[in-house]
Amino acid sequence: MSYRTILAVIDGTVNDYRVLxxxxAVGRPCEARxxxxxxxxxxxxLPAAYVGDGAGVYLSQDLWEALxxxxxxxxxxxxAHFEDWKHRGGLRDAVEQTAGLTARLVVETGRTTHLLAKHGPVTDLIVTALPGPGEVGPGMIGPGMIGPGMIGRDMALEAALFDTGRPALAIPATGATTVSQGAPIVIAWNGKPEAARALAGALPFLASSRGEVIxxxxIERDVSRPLAPVIDYLARHGVAARWVELAGHDGGIGALLLDExxxxxxxxxxxxxxxxNRWREVVLGGVTRHVLKHAALPILLAH
Incomplete structure (x- = not known):
């Protein structure tokens, strides 16, 4: 099992290099596209901008031109970021080559969320950047607020998770970018469907890892969800893993996972x-948001 097709979400900022x-790093060993x-x-x-009292603000011609x-x-x-990365990595063009390690750039007009729903379901893994400290949030408009400010990297990640059915690899704004082959891989397990999907989505990482899998x-887990079948499942895929029970943490489960x-x-x-909740207007839960906000290592998620 390997990731043969990878979708990397870029936005025209320096974070493009981290994502690419x-x-x-994931795609080279398995000659992915x-x-x-x-x-x-x-x-x-573009929607109209809004001021604090909720009144609509019309955009001047000068502002439209600047935008x-x-x-x-x-x-x-x-x-430019894509071409530079492709050249330095020695990648062939996916348009000209259909086999082996290749790369291509897709530029389409539309919201990142909509385009992910279009392209994401037919890829093995989606790679996207996490928001950095102080980034402009979605819904703002004006000079300097296009790209990640208009899109919102958190919205891109949520679209990858909720609208594609595929696992997503979230890359932090600071810290490690790639997954070291010799480093341990930590799996957060609670027996729920989301954890099971993440586990299955991570199998290519787990099977190729030379580090410990934990x-x-x-510790207060539901005893009706034993861990032995999880260890056995991984063993059937050639992954030797061990489990560790965690005690409580003053900062909550999210902080506990990152600390471990x-x-x-x-x-x-x-x-x-x-x-x-299970409605379409979903919002990420507190544990997930804490991990994504404070992560200094790549996070593989699935919903």
């Missing part, structure tokens, strides 16, 4: 992406 390098996806912005489709210029610059930056569970991963020098954390 992570995708290449890596598709870099850039969501281009149509200025005519159009910035959108074009952002697009060209994304292209299954973490809270850091103590063990983990190169990857595997976990389910949990939500507060």
């Amino acid at each position: 390098e992570a995708a290449l 890596i598709t870099a996806l850039y969501a281009d912005t149509d200025p005519s489709g 159009e210029v910035q959108i074009g610059e952002q697009r060209e930056l994304a292209r 299954v973490l569970t809270a 991963a850091a103590k063990r020098g983990a190169g990857l954390l595997v976990m389910g992406a949990y939500t507060h």
